[in-house]
Amino acid sequence: MAISAFDLFSVGIGPSSSHTVGPMRAAHTFADGLRSEGVLERVGRVRAELFGSLGATGHGHGSVKAVVLGLEGENPETTDPRRADPRLEEVRSSGVLRLGGTHEVACTVDTDVVLHRRASLPFHANGMRFTAWESATPADDDEPLLRREYYSVGGGFVLDEDEVGGNRIVPDETPVRYPFTTGNQLLERCAESGLSISGVMMANELSWRTEAEVRSGLLHLWEVMQECVDNGCRSTEGVLPGGLKVQRRAPRLARQLRSEHGGDPLAAMDWVTLYALAVNEENASGGRIVTAPTNGAAGIIPAVLHYYTRWVPGATDDEVVAFLLTAAAIGTLYKENASISGAEVGCQGEVGSACSMAAGALAEVLGGTPDQVENAAEIGIEHNLGLTCDPVGGLVQIPCIERNAVASVKAITAARIALRGNGKQIVSLDKAIKTMRDTGRDMKVKYKETARGGLAVNVIEC
Structure with missing residues (x-):
C-alpha cells in the first residue's frame, strides 16, 4: 500500500485524530455522498452511530461535535476551532442542522448522534454508521436514502466499507520509485x-x-x-x-x-x-x-x-x-x-x-x-x-x-x-x-x- 508523508501528517483539530478528525472526515464524506447521489435535498433526517472505542470515549474526545460539524461540510484542515463549540450549541438549541452546509434538516443531537459504548463493528474498534432518510421522523422499517459505514483507523485515516472489502484494507496501487513495506x-x-x-x-x-x-x-x-x-x-x-x-x-x-x-x-x-x-x-x-x-x-x-x-x-x-x-x-x-x-x-x-x-x-x-x-x-x-x-x-x-x-x-x-x-x-x-x-x-x-x-x-x- 503506497502511503504518502501527507497521509501521516495533516493539519487538523484536537483532541484526537481517530476520535475527532476521523469522524469529522467520515461525516463530511457521507454528506458529499448524499450530494453526489443527488438525494441531499430530499433528506429529512440523518443519524450517526459510533461504535467501539468511539462510542466508549466519544464524549471526552469531541466526537459528537466532530460529526455534527462534518455533516455541515466542515473539514478538519480548515474548520475554525474557536467556532466549533458555539456551532454545536446552535445546532443543539435550534434543532436544525445544515447538511452539507446548505440543506436544513431536523436534528436532535443527543439522539441523532448515538454512542454505542459496548457494541462494535467488525473491521476495526473505531467504527461508524451513517444513515439518511427522507422522512424527518423515520420508522424502523423505512428504507434509507443512503447508509454507509466508515472506520477511523488511526491518524485521521478513514476507510469506507468499500475500502475494507473482505475484511482487509484495499491498497493504494500508486507506483512509487522505491517501494518498501519493511x-x-x-x-x-x-x-x-x-x-x-x-x-x-x-x-x-x-x-x-x-x-x-x-x-x-x-x-x-x-x-x-x-x-x-x-x-x-x-x-x-x-x-x-x-x-x-x-x-x-x-x-x-x-x-x-x-x-x-x-x-x-x-x-x-x-x-x-x-x-x-x-x-x-x-x-x-x-x-x-x-x-x-x-x-x-x-x-x-x-x-x-x-x-x-x-x-x-x-x-x-x-x-x-x-x-x-x-x-x-x-x-x-x-x-x-x-x-x-x-x-x-x-x-x-x-x-x-x-x-x-x-x-x-x-x-x-x-x-x-x-x-x-x-x-x-x-x-x-x-x-x-x-x-x-x-x-x-x-x-x-x-x-x-x-x-x-x-x-x-x-x-x-x-x-x-x-x-x-x-x-x-x-x-x-x-x-x-x-x-x-x-x-x-x-x-x-x-x-x-x-x-x-x-x-x-x-x-x-x-
Missing part, C-alpha cells in the same frame, strides 16, 4: 540507490506531487507546528476543558525558562518538555495541530524538531524537510505492519510510533547512516512496547500530555545512542514493530482507548 526493504532501497532514507521517501513522494510541492507542503506543516507551540506557550486559559480541571503548564514553564540565563546543562531538555506540553495542551483544548502521526502523540515530532532547529547549529529548511520525510518513511512501516491507533494496539501505537519516527528523523539530520537511523527508530519503539491507552475520563489529558514530553526526550536519547554505534543491533526495527503488533493483539480491550482500565479507573475524576 525496514529491511527500506535499507535495501537506500543501499541500491545510494540515497538516504529521506531521499528514498522524497523520490516516492514524486509519484503524487512535484518536489517543490512536497517541500512547500512539509514546510507548511512545520509552520503550523511552530504556531501550535507558540499558541500553547501564550495561552491565557488556565484550565483545560473536560471537567478534570487539568491546569495548563506550558505558559508558566515558558515564562520560567525565558527568565533563566544559563547554568543548567540540561536546560535544552526542559525546552523540549515545554514544546511537547504546549502542543498537547493545545490538542486537549481542541486547537489546531498537526496530526503526527496521531493527535494523542502530536507533541513528539514537533518537540524534537524544535530541539534540532534551536539547539543544533546550521539547521536549515532542507534539514526540516529531510526530518519530516524520514519520520514519514518510518511511520509508513507502522501503518503497513502494525497500527498507529490507540484503540487497536494501545498507546504503543501512538506515542511509541511517534517516538520511533522522531528518533530516526533526528538521527538522519544529525548525520546518521540509514543503519543508524533504523537503529534509532528501533530503540524508540522498543522502550514503549506494551504502553497502554488509558485516558482518565476519556480525555486526552492524563496521562497523554506528560507522556508526549517524556517520549520526546526519549526520542533524543534514542538518536544519540544510535549515533554512538555503527547501526548494528540484535533487535531489528521490523522485529520490534511485529512485537508491538502482537502485543497489541494480546492486550485486553479495556487498555485500548476505552477509559475502562488502568489509570482511567484508578484515578478519581475531579
Whole structure:
C-alpha cells in the first residue's frame, strides 16, 4: 500500500485524530455522498452511530461535535476551532442542522448522534454508521436514502466499507520509485540507490506531487507546528476543558525558562518538555495541530524538531524537510505492519510510533547512516512496547500530555545512542514493530482507548 508523508501528517483539530478528525472526515464524506447521489435535498433526517472505542470515549474526545460539524461540510484542515463549540450549541438549541452546509434538516443531537459504548463493528474498534432518510421522523422499517459505514483507523485515516472489502484494507496501487513495506526493504532501497532514507521517501513522494510541492507542503506543516507551540506557550486559559480541571503548564514553564540565563546543562531538555506540553495542551483544548502521526502523540515530532532547529547549529529548511520525510518513511512501516491507533494496539501505537519516527528523523539530520537511523527508530519503539491507552475520563489529558514530553526526550536519547554505534543491533526495527503488533493483539480491550482500565479507573475524576 503506497502511503504518502501527507497521509501521516495533516493539519487538523484536537483532541484526537481517530476520535475527532476521523469522524469529522467520515461525516463530511457521507454528506458529499448524499450530494453526489443527488438525494441531499430530499433528506429529512440523518443519524450517526459510533461504535467501539468511539462510542466508549466519544464524549471526552469531541466526537459528537466532530460529526455534527462534518455533516455541515466542515473539514478538519480548515474548520475554525474557536467556532466549533458555539456551532454545536446552535445546532443543539435550534434543532436544525445544515447538511452539507446548505440543506436544513431536523436534528436532535443527543439522539441523532448515538454512542454505542459496548457494541462494535467488525473491521476495526473505531467504527461508524451513517444513515439518511427522507422522512424527518423515520420508522424502523423505512428504507434509507443512503447508509454507509466508515472506520477511523488511526491518524485521521478513514476507510469506507468499500475500502475494507473482505475484511482487509484495499491498497493504494500508486507506483512509487522505491517501494518498501519493511525496514529491511527500506535499507535495501537506500543501499541500491545510494540515497538516504529521506531521499528514498522524497523520490516516492514524486509519484503524487512535484518536489517543490512536497517541500512547500512539509514546510507548511512545520509552520503550523511552530504556531501550535507558540499558541500553547501564550495561552491565557488556565484550565483545560473536560471537567478534570487539568491546569495548563506550558505558559508558566515558558515564562520560567525565558527568565533563566544559563547554568543548567540540561536546560535544552526542559525546552523540549515545554514544546511537547504546549502542543498537547493545545490538542486537549481542541486547537489546531498537526496530526503526527496521531493527535494523542502530536507533541513528539514537533518537540524534537524544535530541539534540532534551536539547539543544533546550521539547521536549515532542507534539514526540516529531510526530518519530516524520514519520520514519514518510518511511520509508513507502522501503518503497513502494525497500527498507529490507540484503540487497536494501545498507546504503543501512538506515542511509541511517534517516538520511533522522531528518533530516526533526528538521527538522519544529525548525520546518521540509514543503519543508524533504523537503529534509532528501533530503540524508540522498543522502550514503549506494551504502553497502554488509558485516558482518565476519556480525555486526552492524563496521562497523554506528560507522556508526549517524556517520549520526546526519549526520542533524543534514542538518536544519540544510535549515533554512538555503527547501526548494528540484535533487535531489528521490523522485529520490534511485529512485537508491538502482537502485543497489541494480546492486550485486553479495556487498555485500548476505552477509559475502562488502568489509570482511567484508578484515578478519581475531579
